[in-house]
Amino acid sequence: MRDVSIIGIGQIPVGEHWEKSLRHVAYQAIAAAMHDANIERADALYVGNMLSGEISGQAHLGALLADFAGLRGIEAVKVEAACASGSAAFRHAYIGVASGLQNITIAVGVEKMTDDIGSKLTAGLASAADADYEVIHGVSFVALNALIMQRYMYEYKVKHEDFAGFAVTAHANGAHNPNAMFQQPISQASFMKASMIAHPITLLDASPMGDGAAAVILCPTEQAREFSDNAIQVKGSAVATDSLSIHDRRDPLWLHAGELSAQRAYHQANVTPADIDFFELHDAFTIMAALSLEACGFAERGKGTWLARDGEIGLQGKIPISTRGGLKARGHPVGATGLYQIVEAVQQLRGQADANQIANARLGMTQNIGGSGATIITHIFEGK
Amino acid sequence: MTTEIARHWRLNAQRYQLIGEVCPKCNGKIFPPRDVCPYCADDHAQPEYKFSGQGEVYSYTTVNKAPEGYEEMAPYTVALVKLEEGPLVTAQLTDVANDSVSIGMPVEMVTRKLYTQGDEGLIVYGYKFRPHLVAA
Ligand SMILES: [Zn+2]
Numbered sequence: 001m002r003d004v005s006i007i008g009i010g011q012i013p014v015g016e017h018w019e020k021s022l023r024h025v026a027y028q029a030i031a032a033a034m035h036d037a038n039i040e041r042a043d044a045l046y047v048g049n050m051l052s053g054e055i056s057g058q059a060h061l062g063a064l065l066a067d068f069a070g071l072r073g074i075e076a077v078k079v080e081a082a083c084a085s086g087s088a089a090f091r092h093a094y095i096g097v098a099s100g101l102q103n104i105t106i107a108v109g110v111e112k113m114t115d116d117i118g119s120k121l122t123a124g125l126a127s128a129a130d131a132d133y134e135v136i137h138g139v140s141f142v143a144l145n146a147l148i149m150q151r152y153m154y155e156y157k158v159k160h161e162d163f164a165g166f167a168v169t170a171h172a173n174g175a176h177n178p179n180a181m182f183q184q185p186i187s188q189a190s191f192m193k194a195s196m197i198a199h200p201i202t203l204l205d206a207s208p209m210g211d212g213a214a215a216v217i218l219c220p221t222e223q224a225r226e227f228s229d230n231a232i233q234v235k236g237s238a239v240a241t242d243s244l245s246i247h248d249r250r251d252p253l254w255l256h257a258g259e260l261s262a263q264r265a266y267h268q269a270n271v272t273p274a275d276i277d278f279f280e281l282h283d284a285f286t287i288m289a290a291l292s293l294e295a296c297g298f299a300e301r302g303k304g305t306w307l308a309r310d311g312e313i314g315l316q317g318k319i320p321i322s323t324r325g326g327l328k329a330r331g332h333p334v335g336a337t338g339l340y341q342i343v344e345a346v347q348q349l350r351g352q353a354d355a356n357q358i359a360n361a362r363l364g365m366t367q368n369i370g371g372s373g374a375t376i377i378t379h380i381f382e383g384k
Numbered sequence: 385m386t387t388e389i390a391r392h393w394r395l396n397a398q399r400y401q402l403i404g405e406v407c408p409k410c411n412g413k414i415f416p417p418r419d420v421c422p423y424c425a426d427d428h429a430q431p432e433y434k435f436s437g438q439g440e441v442y443s444y445t446t447v448n449k450a451p452e453g454y455e456e457m458a459p460y461t462v463a464l465v466k467l468e469e470g471p472l473v474t475a476q477l478t479d480v481a482n483d484s485v486s487i488g489m490p491v492e493m494v495t496r497k498l499y500t501q502g503d504e505g506l507i508v509y510g511y512k513f514r515p516h517l518v519a520a
Pocket of ligand 1: 407408410411412421422423424425426
């Protein structure tokens with residue numbers, strides 16, 4: 001296996017891109033990443049996307065985007081793992097280079113959410129869950145997370161207000177990210193007053209859905225200097241799975257796949273949680289931020305919210321999270337989210353995070369969650 | 385939409401009667417049925433097992449913004465129900481106000497309409513749970 005580095009990144013602002021189709025937003029991100037890496041060709045393109053078939057009536061994104069990006073002829077496929085599709089595509093681009101089968105690969109994540117904003121989108125998102133035994137009962141994706149959060153609050157005697165720090169921190173960081181969907185800070189008081197979506201989840205527990213596309217370019221570390229003088233190395237890459245449905249899990253309050261993939265990534269990188277300088281986690285809902293911190297060993301079981309309460313997740317804290325706004329403020333363009341996380345980690349490690357820069361950031365981690373925890377993908381990156 | 389009908393028809397035993405399985409090796413009660421035992425990974429044929437339909441609320445929430453096909457029922461309560469034999473199931477609660485549900489509340493299975501499939505009006509029935517009336 002060869003060491004692999006990221007030599008280019010590209011993204012578009014997350015939001016409502018009514019005027020652009022899926023292929024246009026994807027191309028913008030790919031072109032920006034190729035320009036950043038100063039390359040004109042690649043050996044393969046991996047596309048992370050969840051809902052193009054349901055929302056835009058378009059499958060077969062590999063060939064579509066390869067052609068549209070002027071790369072007709074190269075190997076290209078779509079990779080789907082619900083909300084973890086972006087990191088899954090990255091994982092395949094990584095395997096391509098690490099294995100020696102491919103030399104330069106592109107991973108792009110793209111999602112056009114706003115082509116349908118009604119019940120069709122709600123149903124599409126729910127298809128990440130078990131169709132026969134969860135979705136048939138009318139359970140929305142928000143409701144699945146609410147079922148976990150409700151039990152979590154009961155079991156660990158945690159109050160709703162204890163989750164406020166996750167949303168407040170994410171929005172504070174998003175305020176300085178020009179690509180974030182929401183760039184206004186929120187207060188603890190506004191968190192407490194937010195309207196209910198699915199008890200106990202309110203509007204400010206949930207991340208906003210938007211259109212988005214982000215891309216990265218990978219090559220062997222030994223060749224990275226030919227393309228970039230600020231290449232970022234992939235030190236750990238791991239995917240783990242759990243049951244699709246919450247009811248089939250041994251412990252519905254524990255992200256087993258999060259623990260497994262984090263442990264594998266730590267092992268590959270030969271690091272422990274204490275070595276990680278920042279963590280781009282999957283705060284699709286505040287409860288997921290708490291569970292992710294626990295599964296990855298940053299907090300004890302049931303104590304994920306304590307890190308938020310104690311200010312340890314801020315830019316100066318013990319384990320900064322969502323440093324560019326996270327899903328909560330940057331937005332959650334489902335199949336693109338994993339690649340936004342990785343692009344943001346690279347920005348931090350290159351020292352390009354502007355007002356949100358973490359001093360001396362050397363090791364960054366990302367974790368992307370598919371469904372209510374069935375696919376969880378963890379990556380660790382190292383800067384100079 | 386015959387394929388849609390088949391998709392639901394093949395689950396009738398589960399939807400109407402909570403028919404699961406019992407593992408011949410570890411005696412674990414399994415619902416929904418699956419080909420490999422979730423407790424001991426045994427993959428021998430598992431005899432059918434009919435669940436009693438008694439359980440308690442493990443967690444719950446209210447769906448206000450419903451997925452396509454469920455809009456007219458909203459708002460409704462969905463729950464994770466802990467069956468007395470062990471497994472959790474996801475289901476709607478019925479015959480109860482959304483705001484009077486609590487964790488630990490005893491519930492029992494009933495058969496109700498789950499949803500109406502739009503184009504052809506195919507009605508899918510299955511299990512829901514209602515508060516269990518405990519004898520005084
Ligand atoms: Zn067994």
